Amino acid sequence: MFRIHFTQRDVSAVRILAEPAPLWEITLSCHMLAKRNEDPLLAGWHRTARGTLQQGLPLRDSVDLFIHLNWAHGDFPDLLTPGPAVAGVDDGLEVVARTPTRQLTQEVSTVGRQRGSLMTAARDLAAGRADAMGQLVTGMRDYFEAVIRPQWPAVTASFGADLDMRTRCLATGGVAAMLNGLHPSVRFDGSVLTITDYPGDRDLHLEGRGMVLVPSFFKRRTRPLTLIDPQLPPVLVYPVDRSAGMLAARQTEALSALLGRSRAAILELCAVGGSTTSIAAQLSQSPSTISEHLSVLRNAGLVASDRRGNAMLHRLRPLGTAMLEGQAPGGTAG
Structure with a gap:
């Protein structure tokens, strides 16, 4: 059983991650692939x-260290999933690359005790060798591009649907109702959040730090999880309902064929409004690349852009809305 102890300050400081967390999706999807599919x-x-992972030798070699460390049958290193404030794959991997040697040694050694042994590259990583860290970061990036990137429209759609639902729950029932609705194993009584089927017996005292809720597309349907180190910023990772995202992804296949996958995804994000930076983070692309795509969409009359302070905000124009809804302006879908 796992008990998370809240002060009144912690209750008021609970927040939900505003954008999908790519490194959590990378890590948790790897756990799903290590087991039989359950969804x-x-x-x-x-x-x-x-x-894809089994057939391509260069890719398999690239991700070998990452998969070795990210063991699906025990605790996996916190270093693979840095703080909740990190947005985007590149920013997250930069944080991974700066992991202190002391943390590397401690967390990789724990993996070694669980597995019974460590591959050579993992021992080099535990010693803080830069070439081993480079191998880990490259492997995680290659894994994202090959395994996660094709699924990213469904990830973002499911994330958005979950965020909308939690926000409504918070507005109508408060923090307690939102926390109690995260998963059947979760119970929150106003001061202690209990996860009933957590392995072992553990307590975490937030002590005014609050907690960030991390919705995850690739989190298995089992109980929510958190980081091992209680000194790290507290997070609680829980599974989202994937059906909304899968449906949305299928509905946008035709649009992707017309505009290209990236521009179709950008058009969808403009439906709720956003800045160049936020769209880039959600799609794990550079702001300059997103700006180029937005320029094309703007010239086609699909998107309008307005500067607010230092940010450029984007929204759909009527033609963009009509295209996203699959109909001609003033008409019906054919």
């Missing part, structure tokens, strides 16, 4: 992703 919605992804 029919992910059957196609599971089969394709495993085939």
